Amino acid sequence: MIAIENLSKTFGDFLALERIGLTIATGELFFLLGPSGCGKTTLLRHIAGFYQPDEGQILFDGKNVTRLAPYLRNTGMVFQNYALWPHLTVEKNVAFGLEERKLPRPEIDRRVAEVLHVVRLEDLALRKIHEISGGQQQRVALARALVVRPACLLLDEPLSNLDSKLRLEMREEIRRICREFKLTSIYVTHDQQEALSIADRIAVLNAGKVLQVGTPAEVYRHPRNRFVAEFIGEGNFLTGHVVVARNQFLEVELGRRRLLVAAPENPGANAGSLVTLCLRPEAIEIAEIQPPGQSWRARLVQTTYLGQIAQHLFRCDEDLLKVAEFNPRPARFRSGERYFLSIAPDDITILVE
């Protein structure tokens, strides 16, 4: 288990990390997600030992490693640009960490072969780094980190240099390996798809702070604030007053409409308080005749066809609403016409401002 307690770091005047607190369970694939400059790589480099915090501490299985040199932490790090050593072969790159641990040669050979098999690079063991492709280099970097059986695998945007197809393939690969070895892994990325698709849990960071921690579904379906909601997926943000608050449901007045919102953990909104609601575009349904449940009428302003989905823009009083239609058929909905929009109460999230 890795515990990060109250970690702060400034670079000059710039507050890079502000009282970060996180706990990562053994065997968990944990994501640090955020826009560039949010501090996620800085946090990872603290865990690796390349930075020293101004305050706070890092514990590996209860042991304080905050001031421990990187090479004594038994982490394995996969760098964004891979940082493979160009003067060594694939095999030598992978064997390096074991040689530093002064393991007997037969064991080194056995473990290198083993890990190269895991990342499917057995045939390229003797190649130099510049003789293999980007995806293969990525796998060497992974193998080099795995072979030392690290207490914690650190991945710093490991897939950002790959093309999109290879990226999909490699992220499954990483998930498979992490599960197989029951590795505690911390994975830094700015790609929300990557995080949502393979993470056990995600911490969303912005401006040096942790905004929310949760499973992909929790973070996506119940973003705690507008930043998280906007950073992960898209949303329609509507502001209104709570009219009625009764057990687990709120009724929110938006202009002339009222919307029923499920609030199993009511974040302290009472009748009269101002709240912002987040409605995901894909949670809104379009219908020509009025459906059962809550619905309202809106005029279709514009449609953008994206293949897999169509993105519609509806006007409803003052508000513009984005609505996603899956498997869109051309000319099913026409601009200028009025349709019914509906959404289930538990598809609406109340944001904390």
Add this chain to the structure above:
Amino acid sequence: MKSVFRSQELNKAASGAGGILRRRFGSRLRESVASRGIVTLYLGVLAFFGLFFVLPIAIAVRGAFLDQSGALTLDYIREIFRNPIYLEGFINALKLGVGSTLLGFAIAAPLAWISERFEFPAKRSLSACLLLPMMLPPFVGAIGFRQIFGQEGAVNALLRTLGWLDQNQVIDWIGAGREWGIISLNALHLYPILYLNLVAALANVDPVLLEAAENLGCTGIRRTWRIVVPLIMPGIFAGGSIVFIWAFTELGVPLMFDYYRVTSVQIFNGLSDIDSNPLPYALVAVTLFGSALIYMIFRLLKGKSPPAMPGRGGHAGPVTVLAGVRGLLCSSFFLAICMLSLLPQLGVVLVSFSRDWYRTILPRSFTLQHYVFALGNHLTVPSIQNSLVYASLSTVLDILLGVIIAYLVIRTKIFGRSLLDALAMLPLAVPGLILAFGYLALTRRGSLLSFLDPVRNPLVLLVLAYTVRRIPYVVRSAAAGFEQASVTLEEAAQSVGASPFRALTRITLPLITANLFSGSVLAFAFAMLEVSDSLVLAQKQTDYPIAKAIYELSNILGEGRYLAAALGVWAMVFLGLTITAASRSIGAKLGTLFRI
């Protein structure tokens, strides 16, 4: 019994507390061990420079300002400017400095311009050839130069053969304008430094800027003057200051020309009585301040930092491919400059093979006997051995210090690292003669380091002098290597369990071998034929390095000149082979080795 029990308990408690302490502070301790190592290296390097670079110079300069009672005085400095002989020497030194720099520019500028603008046959090999003169010490070339331009030399013989000169008429080319001989030899030796700096500066000028000027109606020479020259000013001054200081303090060439009215030679001649005479110290101080002043003026003229130029992007400069006659013209111009600058060395080669060369264009007959004699001479063989030992040791030391300094400067955030960087580059601007003088002053009888007295054995001092003088090349090439090799490569090694030191030795050092190699080859080659330090510090025949042996041989009447030439040729061949091998093995263009 009770007390035993108590003490055991106490021990246990103490060891328990120790355990906690170790747990709590152990990691902090390890970290501080790493940074303590860095600080130790840093202080060690500073101590080295303090002791063997700053201190000797300070002692040399101090001697100029203290009278016999130890009181502060300016009398000695005043004496330099009052005494007509010293004053003339100083003015002559300035003349040699200015003249060599200007002539060097006159040679280098057209070459650089052509090289930047045009593509012509054999450009690469000719460009490489242009750099050769820098590797061959001009004072060896002086032997050949005198043979060619002397009163009974090749030029007069040629003029006689052509009938332009009477059979008994003699033109004293060297004697009449001895300064010109020295200036030419200096300029022909040093123009590659200017050439390299100019080429680098020109390559940095974004062609878009020229197109913009042309677009506004400014073309040709006017455009060169208004746009190109201001942009390459930093390059001009960077090269110019080095060449000026070099020529201003050059010792070997004036000595070989028997030109004694110049400060450097006056210092050299004053070495014998530095125990009692303050005037050599004053001469050193004046030379050093003169150099520093010029250096500062050049820095000021150059401006604070080179003007920011927009990146070149993918837009290459307008290189015109010259075919046919025009291309051949360019090639022959390059070739002519090469030949001209190698003329003195060519003369040396001819002298070394000639049985008798007097009043003829070429030697009358050729022989190998000088080489045979040279191999059996009591001066030559030991001098080659000595030079090899001195140069090898100093190169090893250079690599060691150079890597440490470059590492501290590039890889750490230690306080004062930019000062260290500047200090490591400063030897480029400090004349070898002055450093050597400082070493002598430092090791005088009764002084701090008298046990290093060079009369007894100059090994330590010569190795140190060579090391200090050539360390900038190694530092610069190592620093370039550290900058190229991404720090994440070291971090990757640390993340899988290598200590910072192991990461450095297993990852970064192998990666920057090529850089280190080119820097150290340069340091080695210069050390092999280092002139001023060798002339000053080697005082016993058995300790002479090659340069001093050549100097001594050339002063011996009769055979001496031929033996000196043979030894010089041997050294040149050796140097040429080293550098060729070096440039082959690193697969780099020769030029990258010599960029100053």
